[in-house]
Amino acid sequence: xxxxxxxxxxxxxxxxxxxxxxxxxxxxxxxxxxxxxxxxxxxxxxxxxxxxxxxxxxxxxxxxxxxxxxxxxxxxxxxxxxxxxxxxxxxxxxxxxxxxxxxxxxxxxxxxxxxxxxxxxxxxxxxxxxxxxxxxxxxxxxxxxxxxxxxxxxxxxxxxxxxxxxxxxxxxxxxxxxxxxxxxxxxxxxxxxxxxxxxxxxxxxxxxxxxxxxxxxxxxxxxxxxxxxxxxxxxxxxxxxxxxxxxxxxxxxxxxxxxxxxxxxxxxxxxxxxxxxxxxxxxxxxxxxxxxxxxxxxxxxxxxxxxxxxxxxxxxxxxxxxxxxxxxxxxxxxxxxxxxxxxxxxxxxxxxxxxxxxxxxxxxxxxxxxxxxxxxxxxxxxxxxxxxxxxxxxxxxxxxxxxxxxxxxxxxxxxxxxxxxxxxxxxxxxxxxxxxxxxxxx
Amino acid sequence: xxxxxxxxxxxxxxxxxxxxxxxxxxxxxxxxxxxxxxxxxxxxxxxxxxxxxxxxxxxxxxxxxxxxxxxxxxxxxxxxxxxxxxxxxxxxxxxxxxxxxxxxxxxxxxxxxxxxxxxxxxxxxxxxxxxxxxxxxxxxxxxxxxxxxxxxxxxxxxxxxxxxxxxxxxxxxxxxxxxxxxxxxxxxxxxxxxxxxxxxxxxxxxxxxxxxxxxxxxxxxxxxxxxxxxxx
Numbered sequence: 131x132x133x134x135x136x137x138x139x140x141x142x143x144x145x146x147x148x149x150x151x152x153x154x155x156x157x158x159x160x161x162x163x164x165x166x167x168x169x170x171x172x173x174x175x176x177x178x179x180x181x182x183x184x185x186x187x188x189x190x191x192x193x194x195x196x197x198x199x200x201x202x203x204x205x206x207x208x209x210x211x212x213x214x215x216x217x218x219x220x221x222x223x224x225x226x227x228x229x230x231x232x233x234x235x236x237x238x239x240x241x242x243x244x245x246x247x248x249x250x251x252x253x254x255x256x257x258x259x260x261x262x263x264x265x266x267x268x269x270x271x272x273x274x275x276x277x278x279x280x281x282x283x284x285x286x287x288x289x290x291x292x293x294x295x296x297x298x299x300x301x302x303x304x305x306x307x308x309x310x311x312x313x314x315x316x317x318x319x320x321x322x323x324x325x326x327x328x329x330x331x332x333x334x335x336x337x338x339x340x341x342x343x344x345x346x347x348x349x350x351x352x353x354x355x356x357x358x359x360x361x362x363x364x365x366x367x368x369x370x371x372x373x374x375x376x377x378x379x380x381x382x383x384x385x386x387x388x389x390x391x392x393x394x395x396x397x398x399x400x401x402x403x404x405x406x407x408x409x410x411x412x413x414x415x416x417x418x419x420x421x422x423x424x425x426x427x428x429x430x431x432x433x434x435x436x437x438x439x440x441x442x443x444x445x446x447x448x449x450x451x452x453x454x455x456x457x458x459x460x461x462x463x464x465x466x467x468x469x470x471x472x473x474x475x476x477x478x479x480x481x482x483x484x485x486x487x488x489x490x491x492x493x494x495x496x497x498x499x500x501x502x503x504x505x506x507x508x509x510x511x512x513x514x515x516x517x518x519x520x521x522x523x524x525x526x527x528x529x530x531x532x533x534x535x536x537x538x539x540x541x542x543x544x545x546x547x548x549x550x551x552x553x554x555x556x557x558x559x560x561x562x563x564x565x566x567x568x569x570x571x572x
Numbered sequence: 573x574x575x576x577x578x579x580x581x582x583x584x585x586x587x588x589x590x591x592x593x594x595x596x597x598x599x600x601x602x603x604x605x606x607x608x609x610x611x612x613x614x615x616x617x618x619x620x621x622x623x624x625x626x627x628x629x630x631x632x633x634x635x636x637x638x639x640x641x642x643x644x645x646x647x648x649x650x651x652x653x654x655x656x657x658x659x660x661x662x663x664x665x666x667x668x669x670x671x672x673x674x675x676x677x678x679x680x681x682x683x684x685x686x687x688x689x690x691x692x693x694x695x696x697x698x699x700x701x702x703x704x705x706x707x708x709x710x711x712x713x714x715x716x717x718x719x720x721x722x723x724x725x726x727x728x729x730x731x732x733x734x735x736x737x738x739x740x741x742x743x744x745x746x747x748x749x750x751x752x753x754x755x756x757x758x759x760x761x762x763x764x765x766x767x768x769x770x771x772x773x774x775x776x777x778x779x780x781x782x783x784x785x786x787x788x789x790x791x792x793x794x795x796x797x798x799x800x801x802x803x804x
Binding site: 146 | 642
């Protein structure tokens with residue numbers, strides 16, 4: 131009972147500390163223009179494309195608000211999560227250490243994990259407030275006659291909340307680990323921007339780098355922004371969040387010898403890495419996009435699921451060959467989701483493939499199933515499916531024309547966007563801060 | 573006896589901050605930890621409170637450490653964006669502090685005019701009074717205060733001494749780290765003398781004087797300062 135009361139006081143204290151932190155208000159105020167720029171330019175482009183009536187083949191997908199408007203609008207959150215949110219989290223964790231409050235609070239027998247979790251929860255709640263700004267863009271879009279497909283919005287929001295959780299956990303660990311907030315900020319930014327190196331190596335080297343790149347924050351957010359929710363990515367992110375908070379909790383115990391804290395952190399990281407590896411074994415996923423951009427048609431999915439024999443695909447394409455990217459994005463990523471028994475292997479002597487173009491088998495994609503083999507050079511969705519059906523001896527079901535996504539063209543631009551994002555939101559936030567400060571000092 | 577400290581040692585690289593420190597604290601007493609700057613007083617308090625890991629040694633008592641003692645460090649400015657009033661209420665709520673003493677402590681330490689001021693805007697002396705208020709409201713039977721009179725003027729120091737004595741009379745054990753020996757002599761029942769991380773003596777003023785006299789009878793030991801110099 132007493133410790134429950136203490137936790138409530140702790141949460142109240144953390145909330146007060148958050149709303150009194152300038153870093154938090156800077157984050158909120160900056161979100162308005164950041165979201166505004168993205169939303170206004172995305173809607174402008176969307177309206178221009180909609181002016182062509184959106185009836186031409188291939189335009190339908192482009193006129194999905196998810197890809198055309200929400201992905202770019204919410205990308206402002208990714209920017210804020212990477213470059214602004216760490217400072218808020220570091221201020222919350224490192225501030226107590228700097229002011230000496232931690233030395234007082236440690237004398238209450240609350241577990242360090244509870245302390246860190248309280249901080250993380252409050253910063254995440256603050257992030258929830260920041261997310262109201264891009265969500266107000268959704269409302270604005272709706273009020274102007276736009277179509278909103280809620281599962282897509284839910285997927286995007288979930289992705290950005292997970293990404294924020296990851297940033298908070300990492301920043302908390304760094305703030306707890308280091309003596310000074312500036313060191314923590316440098317380490318956090320080194321880590322977050324360092325994941326770009328993984329993406330770079332993945333693009334050049336492939337292999338394990340490519341596998342690891344599927345779990346970087348940028349890759350995770352990108353998939354959520356396309357309406358794809360992968361269980362392995364969600365679980366791996368949660369495992370990383372728990373590891374970060376665990377390390378933060380370990381280093382918050384100032385009264386424990388540094389050597390012991392080091393060993394405990396190493397153990398915690400090893401457990402976290404094992405959990406992440408275990409999470410990658412899960413292959414469940416859900417396509418929440420209205421245009422089913424991450425999936426084959428339902429008829430094709432049904433036909434592919436019926437194939438029980440393992441399928442082996444050998445693609446003679448180099449890592450940086452654009453045809454390989456086409457093959458992956460248009461067909462293989464979707465194929466993996468419906469055919470767990472598919473094995474894909476890329477064969478190339480170099481990463482760029484420039485000098486392999488004249489090689490005998492370069493560009494060939496071999497499909498092998500139950501002893502039968504077929505070769506194709508086509509990298510489109512239709513071409514890949516056709517070859518698989520041929521090699522499997524399967525006849526695909528008829529396409530339901532009513533299921534085909536026709537897009538939601540909207541040739542008008544939402545009114546008052548600039549006023550709301552560049553003026554109203556910042557003014558509202560500055561005013562709220564002023565009222566809060568006034569109320570507290572009276 | 574409330575708790576006992578045995579064989580506490582702490583090194584920072586080549587520097588020995590505490591060397592095999594042992595003493596005991598009696599319930600309800602005002603114990604002064606006396607020593608010059610750099611003697612290891614703050615390090616000892618931090619090790620006792622569990623906010624700094626000692627290399628060796630332990631604190632034994634009837635209860636868990638967090639139930640027995642609360643340590644108020646010197647030179648901290650906690651919760652700078654919050655008001656003094658909130659800090660006092662937080663102490664009562666978060667630590668399960670002594671709500672019944674709230675008004676008394678505010679009066680004793682003259683905090684009434686500071687209640688709506690933010691902790692971060694207080695002067696050194698005002699902050700010291702606010703921190704003392706926080707310490708006095710905590711629930712633990714023993715309160716360790718690092719330099720309770722630092723930053724206070726003469727009048728305020730006397731008022732704080734009166735307040736501390738009031739709490740001690742009502743059963744609160746006070747363990748005060750003081751480098752001004754004259755202040756300590758006025759307030760404390762017993763003393764632990766610390767020099768270069770070592771305990772040079774423990775006892776009442778009379779006991780320490782006897783100890784010093786036994787060591788060197790040629791010196792005049794008229795006050796605690798003389799005793800301290802003789803024993804360190």
